[in-house]
Amino acid sequence: MTKRALFAALALITAMALLAGCGPRGPETIKIGLDIPLTGDIAYVGVQSQRAAEMKVEDINGAGGLQVGDQVYQIELVIEDNESKAESAVAAATKLIIQDQVLAIVGPQASKQAVPTGEVCNEHETPMISPWSTNPNTTLNRPWVFRACFLDPFQGPVMANFITEEFGYTKAAVLYDVASDYPKGLAEFFKAAWEELHGEGSVVAFESFTTGDTDFSAQLTKIKASDAEFLFTPQYYNEVPLIVKQARELGLDFPIFGSDSWGDPKTLELCGEACEGLYFSTHYAAEGAVGATKEFIDRYYDKYGEVPGDVAALTWDAMGILLQAIQNTGGLTGDIAADRRAVRDQLAQIRDYEGITGRMSFTEEGDPIKCAVIVKIEGGKFTFYRQVCP
C-alpha cells in the first residue's frame, strides 16, 4: 500500500467515524508496539520479551478485554524486530508510530537501541517504556520516554541502606575499576549514600584499579589495614572471583557486597565456594521468589519450559504499567495524538504500581522509584534474600 493510499484510507475511516457521530465510541482495539531484538546478538532478550508481553495480552484479552472508561477494548500487539541494532530499532519505532499508529511502544531493551529510539518516540510524541535500559540518557529530557527498571546509580543507596539495616555496619571499604563507567559511577554513588547515612569519613577505604588489572593485593592490604567492616565492589563477573579470592587469601574474612553486574552465571562458575554467602542487588531473582512474582515465574515456566530472566519480568511490568496508564485515562477519544498525550500524562502520574519486580512510582524524568532485590549466593545459586527500597 502506498503512503497516499494509506492516508486516503485513514481519512476515509476518520470521516466515517465522524459521520457516524458516535461520540465517545472509539476503535475496538488498542494497538501496542513492541520494538524488540528477535535476531542479532541479544536475540534471546527479544524472545523473552515477546513471551512476557504475549502472556500479559492473553491475560487481558482472555478476561474479555481492557476496561477504559465505559468501553472494553481488545489489546493487539504489533511486534517489530530491531535486529539488536540501533538503526533498525529507530526504523522499527518509526514504522510502529506512523504506519501502525500504535498508542504506545514497549521496548527497546538494550540501552544501545533504547537511547536513539527514545529520541524518535519523543519527537513523534508517542509514549515509550523501555523495560530494561539502565542508561540515564534513555529518558533524560524526554518527557515521552519511561522505563521499568532502575538506573545504574540507584543501586548505591539501595546497598547502603541494606547493609546498614541488615548488618549495622558503619565503616565501609570500596574497591572499583576507575576506568569503567558503570563501576566508577556506582562506587561514587555508594560512597555518597554511605556518607549521608554514617557521616563524613565513614568510607574508610576507597580504592581503585584499572580495567585489565588482575592483582589487587595492594588495594586489599590497604583495606585490611583500615578498620573497614565490609567491602563493596560493583564489578563484573570476571573481576569478582579475583577480588573475592584474593581478599580471602589475605585473611580478609568480612562480607563482600556487589551490584547487578554480579548476576551472571559465570560469577558462580569462576568464583565457586569463595562467593558463598555473599550478597548483591539486582532487578529480580527467580530463585526463591514469592507472591505475584512466583506466580509469573511458574506460569512462564509451565508455558515455555524455562525460567524467565529479568528482562521478561521487566517487560511484564512495563506492559502492566502501560495498561494501567491507559485505564487511568478514563476513556479514549479515538484521536491517536490526543490519546497518546493522555496516556503519557497518566504514565507520568503512576504511583505505587505493584509490579512483580517491585513497587514503582515515576519521577519527573520518567524513571521509576522502585525497590531492588537483594540476592544471596547460596548453594551455588542466586537466591532471593529480600527486597530493599531506597
Next chain:
Amino acid sequence: MSFSIFMQYLLNALQWGSFYALIALGYTMVYGVLLLINFAHGDIFMVGAYIGFFIATFLLGLVGGALPNWVILAITILGAMVLTAGVGVTIERVAYRPLRERGAHRLYVVITALMIGIFLEYLNLSLLGAADRGFPELISTTIYDLGGVSLTNTKVLVICLSILVMIGLEMFLRSTKVGMAMRAISYDRMAVPLMGVPVNTIITATFVIGSSLAALAGIMFGSAYHVLSFDMGILIGWKAFISAVVGGIGEIRGAMAGGFLLGFVEIFVVALGQIPGLEFLSSTYRDLIAFTILLLILTFRPTGLFGVARRQKV
C-alpha cells in the same frame, strides 16, 4: 604502617614482581640475541596459561583422584613448558626467520611480532570464545596467618619457583656451552658466527627458554589468580617489557631486577596513602606514580639499571 602490614605488602610485591620478572626474562633474552623486541611474548604467556589449563583439566578428568594433585601440577608445568616452547619456536621459524634471512630491517620484524601477538589473541578468541576460564585448583589454597601477615601456599610456591628458575638460568648462561654462546652473540653478533657458533640453533634455544619461562609464569598466574582470559597477556606483557627496559634490556639480571622493581613500585605506591600526610594518594594514582618513577630512572640511566652503553661502529 605497622610491621605486619609492611610485611604483607612486601610479600604481595614479591609475588607480583615474580610474574613481571619471569616474563621480562623472555623479552630480554630474545633482545640480547637478536636485537628483536618480541612483542608477541605477552601473548605467549597467555598461550602457556591456556595450554596449562587444558593439560590440567584433561589430566584431572583422566586420572583425577588416582594421582596426587602435585604430580598433576608437575606434569602440567612440564607439558605446558614443552608445548609453549614449541609454539615460540614455530613463531620464530615461520614469522621471524624468513624476514631475517631476507635481510629485512629489524623494524619490520618488530612489527611482525606485534601482529603475531594480535594473531594469537584473536585465534584464542575465535577458537575458545570470549568467556573467561577458571584455572583448576591443583593445589588447594591453604592460608597461613603469621602474626597478621597472610601467606598462602600458592604465594610461597610462586615466589620460590621464580627465584629458583632465575638462579638456574643464571647458572645455565654462565656454565653451559649454549649459554656462553648466547652471551657471546649478544656481545658481538658479527664476529661470533664467524667463529663457528651455529646462530640459528642458539636462536632456537633462546626461544625455547623464553617461551617455556612464559608458560611457567602462565601456570603460576593461573594457580594464583584462577581466572584466564584471551587478553590476559597484553597489559602484563607491556609492563614486563617496560621492566626489562628499566632493568637494562639484553641483561638477564636486569630483567629480574626490573621485574621485581616494577612489582614493588606498583604495590608500594598504593601503600603510600597509609603514611600520615599522604592520605590523598589513592590507588587511582598508582600507575601514574609508578611510571613516573620508572621514567626518572631511565632519565638518569638511559640504558637501564644493568645496561651498558655500547658504542656502535659506523
